[in-house]
Amino acid sequence: MPPIRTYHELTDADRSGLPEQIGAQRRRVAERLAGVGRVIAVMSGKGGVGKSYVTAHLARALARSGRAVGVLDADLNGPTIPRLLGIDHAPLPTSQNGIEPATGQDGVRCISMALLLEDGAPLAFKGPAAESFVWRGAMEASALREMLGDVSWGSLDTLLLDLPPGMQRYIELCDILAAPPAVLTVTIPTPESRDAVRRAMRAAAERGSQLLGIIENMTGQGFEGSAGDDLAQEFSVPVLARIPWHPTPDTWSALGTRL
């Protein structure tokens, strides 16, 4: 038997064209986001620090200042943005060209898994149950890609991406987008939060994301620490806002002007 030729030595066209199909998906995202001024990922290495709350109110503040803003709720398993933007469920208009986003308070456009799932139902996929962790991550990344590339965002000044805790979704985003998104980091004052957020910021910096700054949330009572200042110094970025437990619209407006 002659030596068996390798994959790369077979040069006939591969009709499946899987790399080309993936390439087409990426182009679709890039074309869709061509009308978006900037994409900002709101992230934190820590859960429960108020990322979604900050994202929604920041989006509204930017919209009130006259900017066209969209929010993509990238927390596929715990989506909360529609509720925070006061969006009641209504079927999303759909055509061959894409899905129309929902519109929330102050005209903020939004897409979220919460708009697609049965009330109270978890995000579940068809497929073999055994060892589902093997494919579930890829399925969620595909859902994220479709939320970026199949929504008719139109012309936006800013698209905010509300990420779940941890780094996985951020890494998926970097793979899907042509360039790593700018990152806005949310922390609470505690050293525990600081340590978790530090890891996330370091990973984002290593991936090439621009670190826009830090928002220290839930300040003033209850939580002790200086996470915002510590991280700002360590990464040479500003603390863009310190959000008290009971912020006013001015709190958010001030943050909006600093972005």
Add this chain to the structure above:
Amino acid sequence: MKFLCVECDKQMAFEERQLPGDGTLAATFKCPKCGRVVAMLTNPMETQLVSSLGVEIGGRTVPEQPFETVRKMVSTGRDDAFDEGSEPRGHAAGPPSWSADAQERLARVPNFVRGMVKRIYADYARERGIAEITPAVMDTARAELGLEGM
């Protein structure tokens, strides 16, 4: 993924894809020199991995639909998540009609994905000048377009 006929030292060409409905996939490849055909059979896990990337083995037969992976693969989607609206404009012949049997069959497709499936069948019929979609037309389209999963 490529297949080599070792005896002929020729790359085999993709022939056909089948989704039997049990989560598995069958794809056949043929040697252009000796004509030998082999079938690649993937188990449900392997099939799922490919599906999760939103790609089609054998290549795409219809353009990727908006939220195609979400609509095909999410099992907890709400019935009224999408509003498909009216048929696309710009077709002089107008939308094809649906026979009663075809409508009944379409009604068995879960709502979450039904609009997308209906659009694919309608486009298929329109492009071929078919005025009425019947179960036979749906069967032909399924076979031609590789819509076994829909």
